Amino acid sequence: MDFAFDARTEELRAQLLTFMDAYVYPAEAVAHEQRAGLASPWQTPPVVEDLKAEARRQGLWNLFLPDAEHGAGLTNLQYAPLAEITGRSPQLAPTATNCAAPDTGNMEVLAQFGNEAQRGQWLEPLLAGQIRSAFAMTEPEVASSDATNITTRIEREGDEYVITGRKWYISGAMHPDCKIFIVMGKTDPDGADIRRQQSMVLVPRDTPGVTVERAMQVFGYEDHYHGGHAEVVFDHARVPVANLIGEEGGGFAIAQARLGPGRIHHCMRLIGMAERAIELMCRRAASRFAFGKALAQQGVVQNWIADARVAVEQLRLLVLKTAWMMDTVGNRGAHTEIQAIKIATPRTVVGILDRAIQLHGAGGVSQDFPLAELYAGARTLMLADGPDEVHQRSLARRELKKYL
Template identity: 40%
Template sequence: MAWDFSTDPEFQEQLDWMRDLVKREVWPIETVFEELGEEGFRRAIKPLQDQVKARGLWAAHLPPELGGQGFGQVKLGLMHEILGTSPYAPAVFGNAAPDSGNSEILALAGSPDQKERYLHPLLAGDLRSAFSMTEPETAGSDPTLLQTRAVKDGDHWVINGHKWFSTNGSVADFLIVMAVSDPDARPHQRASMFIVDADTPGVNIVRDIATMEHPAEHFGRYGGHAEIVYENVRIPADALLGGEGEGFLIAQHRLGPGRIHHCMRWLGVSKRAFDMLCERALSRYAFGSQLSDKQTIQNWIADSAAQMQAARLMTLHAAWRMDNEGAAAARTDISLIKFFGANVLFDVVDRALQIHGALGYSTDLPLEAMYRYARAARLYDGADEVHRQSVARQILRGYEAHDVPSEHVPTRREDARARFAELLAAVSAND
């Protein structure tokens, strides 16, 4: 097997251009985002989006026939590492969540009519979307427990249920809703996906849920994590996305690449926090020396560098495996990076905030926002504990139970003596 850690020069040039654009043009937007408002933000990034499209990097996660580049997960991962340095960079490159994931679903499972009505306007920025799956009454990490129902009624489906954390649900033009269409089927074949126009009667937006990451009541302008009640929502039969009972299958196609992109964006956040940690260590004087001379700070720097390097290599390897062997082969690798990468992000941001003291805790720096974002990372796309359990189960399938330790380990003193005698005899024979 050949190993190559280099990036081809042509793509490296694209990455360098991206890094410069994000740092020079997108980072400054963070300081004035609230003043810009949603409409002002869209106007501000329009020239940047035009530059991205001219470079052929717009919606790069999609196949070429839909305007993307058909990049594999390794290249997309390297791009997302750069985009992760700012919460607004993905919008500039046409792959902001949840629209990016929803566009992948529509590209994968959408009918020609659904692509014409929803996918193409979504890519053009004329429509906004939401993904509506999580429910307050059931464990979010176990979607087999979903209670929202979709019942066939002639040439229509009727949806009833209660959802929350449907990101952008309050400002979306359409929602992709996961609902149980066959409660008697096998657990992973019970649910289907449906496209629901937001103005369909019975779609009741209850509220946008304030969170640790976004505690302020500003969602009316930007959209947040919506709580939605679907009450006798009647949609045509052709609103079914993919086949009946294929909801989980379609979701897995979305989640695998999405988790890789999450982890690489987290590395972008980590690197930005790490840079701030190092700069602070060199510029701050306390108790007779620079902070960079303190052993604790040196340990933080070394540990952070090691953790980020490990997370980066693990994530790119998972991406490489998905590119070469498919999503199923990379399943364990993706679960590994999900919980490992989330904890690396939290550790690095925590250290950077700590070294900045009161300044880090204040909103004068982006560290406090990074800290709140990092805590949510351990819940997104499955809690850490669920991914650890999945990894352990996958690993244990390669072992068999034994009443005694492996045959490679002597279990009694006489066994060890007998083996030692055999080795001595073999050495004597060779002499």
């Protein structure tokens, strides 16, 4: 087995690490200060636009897309260590490199399933970082962990679709540059095949009948850098039939195709978050003293750091194996591995961040360190893209099928 990164990956890693040190980490405090002076908290701090311009100038742009026509042409295995690096500053680095969710998944959907007109109107400006987007799937009135529960209606009337429903935790929808929603709803609610009842349509944000009602908080955070998470109402919003993505009844399959890469991207970045936490733990332990000696000399602290290092190395190998399998046998062939990393990575990183917070004392839950916000983000990923229990259920069924 070859555990080395190839030449292109090593080159991009070195370039991205330099970019993080020279531009991203120094911009964290600047962005926080600039945001306080903005007319709206959802506006982008000027330093973020500076980061985007520099990343694009350096070619550190759209690294996530394996499609060489639209993206960097990297495989999942090549992109994995790069996403890990950006995960060390999840508020800034993914956006700076145009690799932030939910835009990444939406771009993948448009690149894979969109027609030429849809790609020209929406994919191209997304690839250029000129607009943002949102993916409207989750609903407050049903258990959205089972996507077949979705109740939003997409009804055809002549040459238009009429969308009616309520969505929430729609990431990116509060951002003023969010111009387009990909909306999942039912075009055939009584269809015999429950996985062919759903479709996806493109709904411009300024469509009459579309109302962004409120921002949803996550552990008290509004997640401004990612454009927030909104509750959105579609009240008989009308769009042309040409806004259908793919075919009627294809929504469930498109959602699965979208969520596979999204899950591994989240796990890659989570490892970067864990690495940032370990670094902060070590610095804190070496610089703080209690009961006559440095925290680094306390056995319990040493155990926390050792356990964190072991866990991160295990997770990284599993994520890299999953990326390799997605490249070689496809998302369906790597289904077990994708579910395994989705289960293991968030819960493990939450534990590491929890210890890092504990080691920092009151500072750990403050705004002076990134740990509390990192914790909120990591804990949320135990729910996002399907809660852990759904993946455990599916994974267990696949294992049991061999014996039943």
